[in-house]
Amino acid sequence: MMRQVVERSILRLAGTHVVHGRWGPTPSAFGSGLSLAAARLAALACRGRGRFSRPAGARLRLSAALLAAVLAWAASARTSSAQSAEELLVSRAEIGHQGGQLVVNQRAEPKTLNPITAVDSVSREVIRCTIADLIHINRDTQRTEPALAKAWTVSSDGRRYVLTLRRGLRFSDGHPFDADDVLFSFRVYLDEKVRSPQRDLLIVGGQPIGVRKVDQYAVQFDLAEPYAAAERIFDSVAILPRHLLEQLYTEGRLAETWGLGTAAAQIAGLGPFRFKEYVPGDRIVLERNPYYWKGDRAGNRLPYLDRLAFQFVASEDAQAMRFQTGEADIASRLNAETFSVLAKAEQTRSYKLFDLGPGLDYSFLFFNLNDLDSKALPETSRKQSWFRQVSFRQAVSAAIDREAIVRLVYRGRATPLWGHVPPGNKLWINRSIAQPGRSLERARRLLQTAGFSWKPDGTLVDGRGNAVEFSIVTNAGNGERSQMATIIQDDLKQLGMSVHVVTLELRALLDRLTGTHDYEACVLGLGGGDADPNAELNVWLSSGGTHLWNPEQAQPATPWEAEIDTLMRRQLTTLSNSARKRLYDRVQELVAQNVPFIFLVSPNVLVGAHSGLGNFRPAVLDHHTLWDVEELFWREKRSSATP
Amino acid sequence: MSLPGSNVGNLRNVRTSLSLLGLLYASVLLAGLLAPYDPTEQNRDMPFAPPSRLHFAEPRGTFRLRPFVYRVVSKPGSFGEYAEERGTTYPMRFLVRGAPYRIAGILSCTRHLFGFDEPAKVFLFGSDEYGRDVFSRLLYGGQISLVAGLLAASLALGLGTILGGLAGFYGGWADEICMRVAELFLALPWLYLLLAVRATLPLHIDPVQAFLFLVVVIGMVGWARPARLIRGIVLSGKLREHVLAARAFGASDSYLLRRHVLPQAAGVVFAQLAVLIPQYILAEVTLSFFGLGVGEPVPSWGNMLAAAQRYDVLTSYWWMFLPGIALSPVFLLYYTLANALHQQTARLTS
Numbered sequence: 001m002m003r004q005v006v007e008r009s010i011l012r013l014a015g016t017h018v019v020h021g022r023w024g025p026t027p028s029a030f031g032s033g034l035s036l037a038a039a040r041l042a043a044l045a046c047r048g049r050g051r052f053s054r055p056a057g058a059r060l061r062l063s064a065a066l067l068a069a070v071l072a073w074a075a076s077a078r079t080s081s082a083q084s085a086e087e088l089l090v091s092r093a094e095i096g097h098q099g100g101q102l103v104v105n106q107r108a109e110p111k112t113l114n115p116i117t118a119v120d121s122v123s124r125e126v127i128r129c130t131i132a133d134l135i136h137i138n139r140d141t142q143r144t145e146p147a148l149a150k151a152w153t154v155s156s157d158g159r160r161y162v163l164t165l166r167r168g169l170r171f172s173d174g175h176p177f178d179a180d181d182v183l184f185s186f187r188v189y190l191d192e193k194v195r196s197p198q199r200d201l202l203i204v205g206g207q208p209i210g211v212r213k214v215d216q217y218a219v220q221f222d223l224a225e226p227y228a229a230a231e232r233i234f235d236s237v238a239i240l241p242r243h244l245l246e247q248l249y250t251e252g253r254l255a256e257t258w259g260l261g262t263a264a265a266q267i268a269g270l271g272p273f274r275f276k277e278y279v280p281g282d283r284i285v286l287e288r289n290p291y292y293w294k295g296d297r298a299g300n301r302l303p304y305l306d307r308l309a310f311q312f313v314a315s316e317d318a319q320a321m322r323f324q325t326g327e328a329d330i331a332s333r334l335n336a337e338t339f340s341v342l343a344k345a346e347q348t349r350s351y352k353l354f355d356l357g358p359g360l361d362y363s364f365l366f367f368n369l370n371d372l373d374s375k376a377l378p379e380t381s382r383k384q385s386w387f388r389q390v391s392f393r394q395a396v397s398a399a400i401d402r403e404a405i406v407r408l409v410y411r412g413r414a415t416p417l418w419g420h421v422p423p424g425n426k427l428w429i430n431r432s433i434a435q436p437g438r439s440l441e442r443a444r445r446l447l448q449t450a451g452f453s454w455k456p457d458g459t460l461v462d463g464r465g466n467a468v469e470f471s472i473v474t475n476a477g478n479g480e481r482s483q484m485a486t487i488i489q490d491d492l493k494q495l496g497m498s499v500h501v502v503t504l505e506l507r508a509l510l511d512r513l514t515g516t517h518d519y520e521a522c523v524l525g526l527g528g529g530d531a532d533p534n535a536e537l538n539v540w541l542s543s544g545g546t547h548l549w550n551p552e553q554a555q556p557a558t559p560w561e562a563e564i565d566t567l568m569r570r571q572l573t574t575l576s577n578s579a580r581k582r583l584y585d586r587v588q589e590l591v592a593q594n595v596p597f598i599f600l601v602s603p604n605v606l607v608g609a610h611s612g613l614g615n616f617r618p619a620v621l622d623h624h625t626l627w628d629v630e631e632l633f634w635r636e637k638r639s640s641a642t643p
Numbered sequence: 644m645s646l647p648g649s650n651v652g653n654l655r656n657v658r659t660s661l662s663l664l665g666l667l668y669a670s671v672l673l674a675g676l677l678a679p680y681d682p683t684e685q686n687r688d689m690p691f692a693p694p695s696r697l698h699f700a701e702p703r704g705t706f707r708l709r710p711f712v713y714r715v716v717s718k719p720g721s722f723g724e725y726a727e728e729r730g731t732t733y734p735m736r737f738l739v740r741g742a743p744y745r746i747a748g749i750l751s752c753t754r755h756l757f758g759f760d761e762p763a764k765v766f767l768f769g770s771d772e773y774g775r776d777v778f779s780r781l782l783y784g785g786q787i788s789l790v791a792g793l794l795a796a797s798l799a800l801g802l803g804t805i806l807g808g809l810a811g812f813y814g815g816w817a818d819e820i821c822m823r824v825a826e827l828f829l830a831l832p833w834l835y836l837l838l839a840v841r842a843t844l845p846l847h848i849d850p851v852q853a854f855l856f857l858v859v860v861i862g863m864v865g866w867a868r869p870a871r872l873i874r875g876i877v878l879s880g881k882l883r884e885h886v887l888a889a890r891a892f893g894a895s896d897s898y899l900l901r902r903h904v905l906p907q908a909a910g911v912v913f914a915q916l917a918v919l920i921p922q923y924i925l926a927e928v929t930l931s932f933f934g935l936g937v938g939e940p941v942p943s944w945g946n947m948l949a950a951a952q953r954y955d956v957l958t959s960y961w962w963m964f965l966p967g968i969a970l971s972p973v974f975l976l977y978y979t980l981a982n983a984l985h986q987q988t989a990r991l992t993s
Contacts, residue, residue, distance in 0.1 A: 317954040337955035340722065379845075404687045408772060411722050471847040479953070486773065486939045490685050500847040501939045508838055519846060 086168035087150060088295040093615045095298045096633025098288075101307040102613075104626065105319040105328045109312050110284060113267060113275055114258040115238035116188060116196045126310055129286055129629055130172075131238035132270035132293070134163055134182065135231045139619035139627035142427065142531050144231050148177075148239055148270060148293070158226035158575045163234075165217040170291040171241045172274035173265070179213045184242040184249075186211040194254055198237055204230065226573050228580055232532065241268045260284075272303040272630035283311040294630055304614075304633035323608060326350060330616075331608040332625045335480065336411040339606040352611045358415045358424040359605035359620040361527030363481065364597035365400075365472065365488060367393065369549040370517040371557065380520055383470055386462060387520075393595040395446035399491050401438050405601050409483045414601040419592045420539075421584075422602030424620045425531045428581065430588040443495055460496030469498040470520040473512065476503035484600055485523045514551055523600075524548065531621065533571055533584045540568050540587060549596045560594045612636055656983035660976045667973065671785035675744030678779035679758050679765060683940040684742065686764060686774030689715070691723040691960050694769045702729065710735045714763045723959070733763035769962035771950065780942035781966055787937055788944035789973065791857050792924040796916055798862030799923075803869030804912060808905055810870070811877030812896070822874065825867035833864060841935055853937050857930060861923050869915050873908045880907040909988040917981035921974045944970060 110123035115131050118124050136147040146152075149163035169177040189198045190208045202209050205225035212220045223230055244266065248257050258267055260278045267275045270293065273286035286308040294302040311328065313319045320338040323331040324345060334342065334353075343353055367387035374381040386392045402416035415423055419433040436442070451463040460468040472488065474481040482503050489499040504512070512519045526539060526546070538544040542556040542565050556562035564587050571583040591597070607625050609616045615631040618624050670677055686692075697710040711734040713727040739758035745751050759765050768777040810821035837860075848856065880886065886903045894902075927945035930936040937943045944966045950956070951963040 317957075320954055337953060341955045341958050401687070407722070408687060408690050408774075473846060482939065483772065487685075487687075489940065490683070490773075502846050503938065504841070505838060508842060511842075 086293070087166040088293055088301070089146065089150075089166070091294050091296050091302060091631055093296070093617075093628065093631040095296045095300070096304045096614045096631070096635075098300065098304050098633070099306055099637060100304075100634040101309060102305050102330065102629075102632060103309045103311060103328050104330050105313045105322060105332075106284075106310040107312075107314055107316070107319070109281070110260065110310075112259055113262065114255075115269070116194060116198075116240070117255050119197050125623060125626070126284060126286070127238070128236070128271075128623060129273045129308060129626065130267075130269040130271040130275060130289075131236075133234055133237050134165075134239065135234040137232060137235040137530065137621070139621040139623070140617055142621060144229070144235070148182075149234075152231065154231075158230070159223045161221040161223075161230065162214060163219050163221070165219065166293060167217055169270065169293045171243075171268040171270060172289040172291055173241070173244075173268040174291060175241060175243050175268065177239070177241075177270065178216050179219050181239055181242045182219050183211060183213055184246060185238070185240040188240060188245070188249055188254065189237065193252070194249075201233060202237070204233075209233075226575055228534065228572060228574060229532075229577075232530065235530075239270055244268055273308050276307070281312065283309050285309045292630065296631075303630035305629070308629065323351065324349065326610070329610040329613060330625050332623070334606040334608060336409070336413040336603070336606065339413065339608075340411050342608060350611050351608050353606070353608040354618050355413060356605040356607065356618055356620050356624070358422050358602040359527070359624075360422060360424050360531060360602075361525055362417055362420060362422045362602045363484065363523065363525035363600045364417075364420075365396070365485075365521060365523050365600065366549045366597050367521045368517060368519055369557070369596065371550070372517060377518055380518065382466075383520055386468060389450050390594055391446040391450040392452075393598060395443040395450070395495070396492065397595055397598045398436065398439050398443040398446065399495050400488055400598065400600065401491050402600060403438070405484050405487055408487065409480050410601065410603055413604040413606060415604070417599035417602050419588045419599060420536070420597060421588055424602060424605070428531060428533060428584055430585040432585075433588055433592045438491075440494055447495065454496050458496045459498070467498065468496070469500075471500040471502050472521045472523055473502045473504055473509060473519050474523040475506045475509050477506070480603075481523050481525065488523070513548060514545070522548075533568070533580070533587075537568060537572070540564050540591070558594075560590050561596075564590055653983050653986050656979055657987065660980040660983065664973075664976050664980065667785075667976070668789060671782060671789055672747060674779075674782035674786055675746055675752060676754070677756050678744075678776070678782045679741065679755050679767075680776045680779045681742035681744070682775065682780045682783040682942045684775060686770065688717060689725075689764065689766075689770055689774040690772050692717075692725055692764075692766050692770040692774065693960075694767060694962055695765045696727070697735070697765075698732070701732065707734075712759055712763055712765050733759045735759060735765075768965045769960070771947075771963065775940075777947075777962060777965060780947060781944075781969060784942035784944045784947055784966065785969075787854060787857075787941070788924045788927065791854060791861070791927060791943075792920045794858045795861035795865070795923045795926075796919040798858060799865035799919060800869050800912055800915055802862065802866035803915075804873055804905065804908070806866065807870035807873030808877050808900060808908070811874035812881055812900055812904060814878075818874070821870065825870050828864070828867040837930070837935060844935075853935070857927055857936060860930065860935065861926050865919065865923070869912070869919075872911050872915070876908040876911055877904050880904045883907075906988060910985040913981035913985045913988075917974075917978045920977055921970065924970065 106122060106125065108122045110118075110126045111120055112118050112123050113127060113130070115127045118127055133147050134149040135144050135152065137143070138145050148165060148169070150166045152161055152163045154161055163182075165177075165179060165182065171177055186202070186209070188194055189196045189202055190211075192199070199208075204223045204227045207224035210222035212222070214220050221230075227233075245254065245257065248254050260280075262275075264275050264277065269289075272289055272292050272294070274289045276285045276287040278284045288303055288306050290301070292302055296302060311322075313322055313328075316335065316338065319328065319331065320334065320342060322328040324342060326349075331342070331351075339353060339355070342351070346353055368380060368384065369387060372381040372384065397418075406412060406414045406416055416435070418435045419430060421429040423429060447460065452460055452468070455461055455467075462468060472485045474485050476482070482501065485501040489501050492499045509522075513522060513524075538546040539548070541547060542550070542553040542561045545551055547553070550557055553561075556565055567583045567587050567590075571580045571587075574580045574583065605618070605620050605624055607618045609618075609625065612635045614633045614635050615628060616625070617628055619627055621627070674682075692715060695712050695715065697712060699708070699710055700706050711732040713729055713732065715725045715727055718724045718726055735757055736759065737757050738754050740753050741755040741758055743751065743753045764776075766776050766778065768781060771777055771780070806821045806825070810818040840860075881899070881904050883903075886899060889899055889903055924944055925948070927936045927943060936945065939946070947963075947966040951967065956963050
């Protein structure tokens, strides 16, 4: 548990380029259905704030269409006439044609192809294309939809789920799939000895999920307590081939299996692609899975692409150049500067860029509020008498020029933030959170009420006459964060505060944040893989490892942290979606009032793709560009030759 | 005109490069006076403004001896695109009052050599991503980079000469100790050592401390390589016949080292100096990455160059490379100086 918490925080803290490394679903809910979403989308469209690549109305129609498709499936479980024994899922996407290869940049080599033990985001991005889950979160609609399970029922107390599996499916090596594979998979994930990162997510109310086979094509899951929209747990939990792995599992050799050196024939999954070859230092190639369980409306089997190649390009600039010259077909998570360079040449090149608007990432400044040993860190603990004052934090927040950050750091491709739910999270954001503009006036008033005053030369001093001086740390190598820190430094200089920016290498920074607590203030970013509040539990529970300003508290240090704890725990077991929303709205209010994090901005999700790529529908949830890889196709014939 | 390599030409080379270097150091020292703005002043509505154009001719054709500028404003809805407002002219004024500064950390002053009336801004070398004046930053940045590079190289070479000289001259256990320590220094994983050093230091180090720290760290890391070179030269030099003869006449060790052996290494030392100074100016960038160098917003050539190493800057804002272009005459001057001095000493010792 601990190990996992730490690893997760590392992944999440590592910057926008690592943050997306979600290695497993976080349970969550969107149960209340279309009405809320529709209302929000309509509101967005009316106010003209929607920054979608497509008009909001189209998105709305699409959601409705998808939902309709899903319902149709649950009701009739139509099967393709061509494969009568196989219950294929029929994709509603544009009908394409087969062939061609897609080349994607990858910033590092994957470490493993093993979905059970992979923790790094790079490996998981590759593995994601080779696996399938029982219930899947549609990255576009942000809702759950049937995958390997064609339908499911929930008991009235919300504790029992019965999933009906598709019949006649085969793994990518041709071996048939049934409930025994599901049972085996969950046995593996829940086995403590295997140490799978997914295990934590499959524990509800302190107990592992109970898994029972009903028949060859139905599995029953029992939860220890009601859990808000528990079907989201199943997203990205790969179903494993029992015929290949059971022997290894009983011998206790699961952890080492499916490394990069494994022969392609020994790896199988239910995903759209299967492993073909790995060229060290150069690329990893996946090929089309001929047994994939989705088809299109014309009766063709998906995926359309013959091959998917991940080429390893370490630097972001080099990735951008490869994309610009057409050596890579998709660019994910571009930064605003690169995006602007690529946009200049967009007219003359054969690619299209997409600004998807604010995503789920948010960046913030926070002060060290840990319970410090005043002997070990006398300076910092003295300064904590400022940091602990809400009005001091509010004053800092009021003095920060968020618009300048948006303009200078993100070239306008970001949204200023005052609360922790970014506008990209359309269903959960509390829109009544106040968004006061920058005001040095108000900041000065707040400081005055807190007992601060100014010396004749403009230096801010506290009640005891000490000059206000502190340092902001951030991780070196993330240009955006150090730029934000530099802007904040200049903003606070105008209040008479002397602020220093210190950049540290990421590991050293994390060690200070979660280990020694030897820092004063820090600029950092977080980003969830899922839009649901449960994905943020680790941040807002006072016992959480990512409760950054004061992590892993035994008892909540302040009354408002205690209230947030209660609210977060209550929403976890509340099944009604609107009730959950009310609880989470209150959490957002408490956070905004007490400013443990001083929120800065939420960067837009910026991606690009070759203009000849069909069905390219980037989403703000990760994986932004490859989530519908099985539906992507080339509008014109291309050679499938390896580059 | 004199033949290259001749005595007169050499002396002239030494003199020119010395005086040019002197001028450079003086202008960097007087950065406050020469720079029109405070190097940390941000103009947030003018990021990446191109170098300002100084005008002499008015639109109607009248020529003015005193240069003037137009106010530059960013085009609405764009980033980094600017246009001149041709309505009002802003003439250059001399010895204007502006941001307060100190010369050499002592003399407090507010006069700047030249300036323009607000709201016109003049960025002779353009502005950076925060709208800070690159020209002012270049001058201030030189204070750190030029001096730190020189001092660190001197420290490394000084240590290297002393230890390498002793090792080569005395041999035996002195040699063993010096050379084994040098090997240790060469073999140390500096990256991790620097991380460890960073962890023991307080988070914020003030610029003067950071500066001294830079010099000491770079100097300490760098002495081993020149020490090995110099040891080799001393080792062969001490067996030369004129050295042996001097010894036979009863010359002391220190006299021999000073008069006969070390001068033979002078060429290597100067060549090393010319190589090491630029290297050490750049080393500061690496140290800044570990939070050991000079941090924002204090300018240095190192962190200015680091800011230019981005795809968008590379393709769009050429003036961000001016610190790099500024470095090349500096290196050239050092190289010429080292070369001339080398020939001079070679003539003296031969």
